[in-house]
Amino acid sequence: MTRDPSELSRRSLLLGALGMGAFGAAVQLAFPASADSPTLLPKVGAISSPSRALFAPNEQVLGRYLMSVTGMANDIVDYHGATYGFMGGGWWRSPDTQNPKNARTMEHIATLAWFYANKRDWNPYYLDPKLLSRLEAAIGYYTSLQFDDGSYPDWRDKSSLAATTFGMGVQAEAYVALRSVMMSDQAQQQLAQSLERSVKWFMNPEARHWRTPIPYFNQVLAGLVGAQRALEALDKPTTTQDAVNERTSFLVEHGQAPAGFLHEPYGVDFGYNFTVALPDVAWLYRHTSHPALLSLVQRYVEFMRYAVIPEPGTSELFHVPALHTRGAVSKLSRSAEEFMDRGALAKDFLEQVPEIALFFPTKSEKDKVRAAFLNSKKEIPPLSKPSGDPRIWMHGVLAPDGPSKTARDQVEAALPMLTSDRFVKRALGSVGDEYLFVRRPGYYAVGVFGEWMQGENSARQLGTLWSPLMGSILVSSNDDEAGTGWETIGPGGEFSTRRSSTVGRFVDARNGSSKSTLSADELSQQSGLFSQQAESEEGASQYATGWSYWDSSLRYSFITEQEGESTHRLPLVLKPSDVLTFADGSTYSAGDADRDVTTTSIILARGRQRVLFSWGTEPRQVALSPTDHEIAGGVVHAVAIVFEKQLHLNTVFLGDDPSSPVLVEAHRHESGEVSLRVTSSPALAGGEVSFDGSVATGKVSIPGVADYCVTEQTTAASEARTSTTGPAEVRFIATNSQGSTLAETVTPIV
Template structure:
């Protein structure tokens, strides 16, 4: 197959192919800046086979003729004649290829994404507007017919379209199906090219079947590139509507459920791929997610958008006095997106359709211009006498004009200001938020009076990612330090002991106490794989390894009572039971009971619920870790509510220092209530003094000392099996 040379990525004046071949590079440079101002009518075709599409007359288009929501079509109107005339008409092998490189790279005949602009040609062909001279233009129709033929000829035997680096591409097939759906709708509206309509329907059916086939690698879990899958599902929805076959989209709800479960990280971002990227998440994924929502109305899509909006408040910080946001760029894997300026003009509003979620998720309106700014921008555009600026190769996206006209209005400026004030980094002075990614990555966001820090820990997975602290923000001054993710050394870093740049290495998180605040393990560890933050009440069940019985569930309440889950050690030999230490809070201080090393789960409403690994046999716990995991002392919930805090009583088997039998206290039992959890009430029964302060295993057969004989204890153990049950029975018979 022959290969043609294109004018490349710069917007040079379109030339005929034969004229282009006779011009050297020096001559091209001599055109200067004036020649780059606007495209002409002729492109690479000489018009010897297919008639050329006429250029716009001088002075066209008239800005005032556009409806406010259709002003985005002005730039595409300038593009139309050069785009149509770039369709090859004198090469049998490439007949119909759009060779002028207006959309996507590389500009190669096998890059199917270039051909998505068939929907652009069809829109101008069938939509009558006072500013559109190409309505039902026969020359445009002939060139569109040739382009459709070439596009359908690229489709593979299983229904997918190729790109230069793979024969079956998820991106080219998914996004291409959206364009084909719009193309088929346009042709049907004016009953044009009936033979092509039959071919398009068959082609879309095959593409939809390929996209929905969960046995193919693009559905392997966890899902890698969520934005491409969402675009593909939206394409299936459009194809189902335009073909009139609901059965084609019958499995969309099932695929959306799979997308929600496997395409979004626990932290809240969408996989691109598997890790976070701001550009693809906000400007590609969110508009297509809204498109899919408008097609299906599936509530899971709203939940996904809400989860992303909750994550976005930690990685997109408002810049005081400026119309935009500063991104935590160091965590983005694919695009360099350090800032997000809110441009009100439609030509740069790629996020527009995401506003469809604003009624259900108002916070998503923060990342677009306000309703007042959008109206003022459109009024200014219509009143301007300047020529409409042309689109630039290869970034003339065919998606922008599809989304902007159907996007709803945003919230007003006052409403957006109120939402900004509610964001956690703005509204709160002290918090610590820990988030985990699907891959081996952790994000730690620390807010303290006077500053906010964003940190990325774990594996980098991409050369663009910068590890460690990447954003320092102040609520009044705005961003103070920001790491970028370009290829140059433009990041915040330090040096490791070996002399390496820490931002360019995998930073493994370790959480441990400060010196003087209790002994720690010789090898401190970070959160184990699979641990998650715990919010609110948590129920824990434990199972002994030897007898297989499950102990009654212990409830971890969110009112100041904290227990340590998963402690090892301190149990009778052979029982296989895991003992639990108690983190007691007395007078604002936090200290350990008799516990062993393990994972601490904080379940206090004013403390972040994060797993923390602690050292062996720690007797106290620092109120603030070096990694910033715990804030300072917090008031007791009763004190915050204006109620006096109840003094601890004897027999209270909780974390407030009751003097009862330790094994019973840790397991949550009350002997005189036959092993049931007791309410906190006046007159609780006092426990035997000889049990006070002794280790739990002392009365379970590990030591000879005790009020009863060792033989008696062994008989109880043999009778009841469960050591905890033996403990209860001993109290019942010998209080």
């Protein structure tokens, strides 16, 4: 049965003659049907759950779709009215976008067409005339939504790139299915004409979606997949292979950041990059062998190897949430469940890009899931609305086996933060955003700096601070509703360093006052101390920040000229056995109620390891409260420090020996100067630390505060060392306020 002819142009008539308001009213009146509305289409009959043994392993993914076909087909509007043929029932797309104007709600035509056209022992819908009549109605309604220019609307009834490009893929799938069984000439013609117009609209190089840099990589890539599908399927395609190849090269050049991630919308987003785009990259590479696509995957995976972090003592990997612009992320999911393994088709690249194994379930894990499906005595359940994306089965039935456990373990063991304790990687985005990955013996720090765009969920400043011995210490969330992050909030909330843009530079010095700016190449070779200086794009009078990256510690500095109280927040991960200790000896543990304290420092103890957060000798008001953000086996707690004008916050990894009175570092600069850092315990209050050796003799006075203190100094190399860069050492002697020597240590100059 075909769609009611009186409805074929109803959308254009209503929009043109009545206006959008009248169309909305017409839809509301016609949908849902009243009890006495005549039904024009027969209902598809219910089915029983088939034997699971009938499914081939790669087609188990179709089981839940099979059990949804009757409901999905019978929810198609089957009475006279403006919505005749609309796929109701809320099977696909979020509830807030479920309306008859949204072309994306119609994408399950591909699902219904597959079950109609494919003969399987477990598929009772093969050549079912009732299913076909409802599918024809849906195709008629779907294609009537197309605008004159060839594009399709989203829920706002406006031309939408995503609605058009993802629609091209499912329409081509449905067209091929119907043609394979030589059924429904009218539906085939409607789909073919729709594809011809959509491809022509999409492939126009002057169209808005080709402006550079391309913001939404996944949507444009979906268009290239749709164009390639149409090229292969249609008798009279409206594009050529040369055109698809040229646009593919263009997309790779302008839709992938220099850093390697794919724009969403210019920044990183694992959900759209990996689970949406990469399967389409794999499909397009299968059909075109375009070399730029392989290069794209290699560059993407290389970037992501720095952006996931293993948690010690577990087999789990965690994202750096602050990097991601759209979907909130936490743990890296590598589920073998068919509906969770959404990037499965990208396993095509395992041989050429073996590092991609990091992100997939292993073959043995997939085999276990499929064996459980086979052996289950339960009926196969239908889809859970509205999560039944048709692309899951479209890619799932094609996906190869996953990596072996051995191969994935080897890739994981080769992650850069595990194989090296000294590197600096600075990666650039396409719109002034920059990503910094710093590994030092005591920690791994990942941050995002530079340009921030309004509406992004990604955060600026420090994203994640991780220790190879302690695991995740600080983690900024990208959940704009429930999360918190490393940020300094100005007086009266006038600005936030987490949600604003900065301009900065890197220097070979312990602070930003040096003129020895590091070039990109010099920064990547910097194995010792360096600093980062930045100021708000509104100017330094609003705020300026500085970071210094030592071997076992970091220093963050913030200065503003604005009057009033500012607040700095630490996103501190507390695990069940963690204990925080304040300067007065009082403690706080995970699960404790909100707390307000006045202190000069906080020490986090995790097992035998400790990390210090110190902001000098002046006690400051601090508020602690748990958030809803869980990651790495702990709960992120917001630690808010109140101050005025400036803050110098030191994070020091103290190690596992609380009796040690002093920790020291020494770093040589290209200028020949040497920067020293002394972290002293309360036992040295009022004392001093003297030094000599390969530096000019000097001393550091320790404040008379019964707390840990951090002191820095830059000095000249001794005369004997000024002309060489060979091995050098500094001797430190720590004496207390009574003049007794508590420690003597020799440390190499890095």
